[in-house]
Amino acid sequence: MLNINFSKLRKKRSYFWILSILSGLMSAAVWYTPFIILVPIIFTPLLEIENLLYERGAKRSTWALFKFVFVSFLICNLGVYWWIWNVASWLSFLAWLINTALLTLPFLVYHTIKKKSVDKLGPFTFVCCWLAFEYLHKYGPFAWIWLDLGNLFSGVPILVQWYEYTGVLGGSLWVVLLNVWFYQVLFQQRGLIGFFLVLFIPSVWSFLLNFGTYSTDKSITVIAVQPNIDPYAQKLNYKKTNTSAKDTYMASDLQFERLMQLSESVLSHKVRLILWPETSMVSGFEDAYIRRYDEINTIRNWYKKYPYISILAGADTYTVYGSKKGSQEAYHIEGLGYIDAFNAALFTKKSAPVEFYYKSKLVIGEETMPFSPALSSFVLDLHGTPRPSVKNHDIKVLETAFGVKVAPIICYESVYGDYVGDFVRKGAQIITIITNDGWWGNTRGYQKHLNYARLRAIEHRRPVIRSANVGVSAFIDTKGSIYQKLDYDTMGALKGEVLLNNRLTFYSKYGDYLGVISMILTIFLILSQFVNKEDEDEQKTSSGDGKKT
Template sequence: MNKYIIYLIALVSGVLGVFAFSPFDYWGLAYVSLLGLIFVAKTSKKSTALFASFLWSMGFFCFGVNWLNVSIYQFGGASLGVSYFLVGLLSAYLALYPVLFTYLVQRFNVQSAVIFSVIWTFTEFLRGWLFTGFPWLQLGYTQIDSPFSGIAPIFGVTGLTFFTVWASASIFNGVAALFNGKNPKIALFNAVLLAGVGGLSAYAQRIDFVKPVQNEPLRVTLLQGNIEQNLKWDPDYLYSTLEIYQKLIAQHLGKSDLIILPESALPTLENALVPFFERLDRAGQAADTEIVIGTVYQDVHSDKLFNSMVSVGNPNFPYRLETLNRYSKRHLVPFGEYVPLETLLRPLNSVFNLPMSAFQSGAVAQPPFMAKARVFAPAICYEIIFGELVRQNLKNDTDYLLTISNDAWFGNSIGPWQHLQMARMRALELGKPLIRATNTGISVFIGAKGEILAQAPQFVETALTYDIAPMKGKTPYSVLGDMPLYGLSLLFLMLRGMMAFMRRRMNLSQKP
């Protein structure tokens, strides 16, 4: 086949893969996209396959993370050309992992569908770990509304990704066997395997790993202030922000058990607003309503800045700046919340000097975050995309997952919808209801099956109230994480290696 046709197939199939994610949600296109990648990886000579895989990746990532352009251009002060260049540069870096996948497939002449998945799992692990990791657009997320979502509470999004690649490779092998005149039993075998895993997933969907605690719902109100990002950090707009949230809080004091504000809801140091927090604490106590607020907190001893959340309104624990009932963000956004090599990079361009880009990471082990005598597993904004981190924040007696965010950085793009899809996956993996408060949307309540229970519209100043029951019990993934899948992947590799070794030994023994 002409190499330019192969390049076109690669580019188009990469772009199509993004339509499998939210807000489009055509989950079947994940398989179409992967079929395109596997096709170019297996049917081309090495140099053509590697470049075609690079084109697949550029189509996939340039379109899939184009929302970064909004924050770089509109709020980072970079020119439009520089912002697109930086998105392209990031995409080129992310393209290295699918290219590595194709290189390994070519290098070892991979035929087995399950080994395709093992190699992809390895490259995705690297993408989520190296340089603090960027596991955005894992293909398993696309399957949250598919018939295969039952895999998630057992093996997590990594397992769903493994299955998606394996299914795509099985389809490829089956079709290739028919077209190449090989034994049609190969195609039949792959079809039976796919049907078997589909049946297992359907069965798992009916298993209730967790159960609601009856008669103990919590009435929670999410406040969505809808503060425009270009005004949020303007000192002249601080009092307007305070007025918006004071008004919204007052409307729900005494009516809700818990009120939750979004990430860095009050855009100045919490230390400078201690009298405001103390008044809010007294008002919450009087109304029997606790309030969780995303703040920018400066440690009084070290002067380090933290992106944190804190609770006020508990009569047993009056508010103080050094309260232990605080969660500080552990996994920061590179360049957005901290700048690697900052002494070198900050002088170069305003894009490296975004507001509040000098945070410190919170401790790995932090006390349970409490509100209304319930235990919450917290995650602030970017952290929700790291399944293992959220799993680590889960305690034995956790009732809910809680994430606060400010997706105003990404405007009216596909970014906030992808972010929401990942939050839904955390609820499904861990079997816990998830509460998500955001500045401009999308504020939601999510059930333990990953379903949306209530949702506020984007770009509207509003409050969303819902009675949400806690869940008790554990999913297999919440207990074991990704280790079973990594163990199985290693086992598959060992078995494949043993089979190849035995085959070589047999061939050698048959030679005269």
């Protein structure tokens, strides 16, 4: 048992600030894989702060706790995803501040419950509060689940093969439990055996699951194209300086020609599916007249020689309403009238109409703003074509000409495990991700986004094929291992065999059940405080009546 005397340190005025900053630095560092060993201690300093404020009965203790936790998470936010500055300098400040404030909520709710609880609920209440927060946060107006704790293990999938049972929330549960137990070991001198059990049991379980087989003998040959077209200087007539990119801009027909050439460089009669990245077709297609566009007709000419291929391609599409506003999200474009714009995936195959899938999880600031249509003017114009304005509400599984069912995931949607599960529950045998991670530049952003795809493969035991504009395109197996990839800032095309799987995992069937359970428990704990208060009032009233008698 650790035998450390913190009494002298606790008397120092700077003690709380040291703990706050230390927690922030560790919470930021742990997102870099070499520092994953810090996982059990990232929240330990904050739990110490919370407990001392509680024990001392400090006035305005909730406000005091908010200050220290806010500073800690602000350091974490800046350290983990500083790279969003490359996309939106002024909006990044807003993102950091809002997400930091939201991350304080589990600590504040836990502290409030603890202060008002008659039976002095232990620190494990914090586990419920944190999991409930992560679950609800993904459905909120400022959903940014990049920092969900279960994502910490995206770079070391061998540790979390059991995500097929729990999803990422299981990893969050593991992290918070480790911190709660380590806090007891370090500051309360108890719980050492429990800590090691929580540390090693999931690790051993994951190691054993890694020996399993999670695919069938059936396979499909797939091509993933990476055109490597700079999103600022070449892809769109846009620069961060808001000046024209005429000198470097690549015309849409030349971009399309590159996609065709890269595909043909590895195309064979064995190929059944070709992926082109998000917004790879930038001309802007009016969906009602999609068959009239030259690009679509050029693709269809392929089917004369390769009748069994299907193509999934990212594109900007729109619906024109004219002088009448056809939907709440529609906005006016000079010369067109009111339109709805979509970040879409087009799916084509021989002797079938073009199918559309529209992106559902839009990126705040780049593609959407919460609450009011009036805020839409603040959405960054990164597209040159009409910016996406409408979310998709339909889960659409696409079926190739060869009969393989495909989940068409677009960019940020790949961060949502249960959302991807909706496609798997509808029969998807493989997960495809088309994305454009070039907005962030050569930073940690695209690396983490790639690794999150590995978690989707484990959760649903489905192969993942990723086509990215500037990288990283990759083939990922059902254990989250990358077996083919094209590095960042590289032009090329991958071709590989993908083993199919039809089995539903426990997580695929039941989704984020851990979040639902935690939310119910947290609501119960909050409501119980009102019941306890009423009981206390009745006791006081009875005591007063007794004295009068």
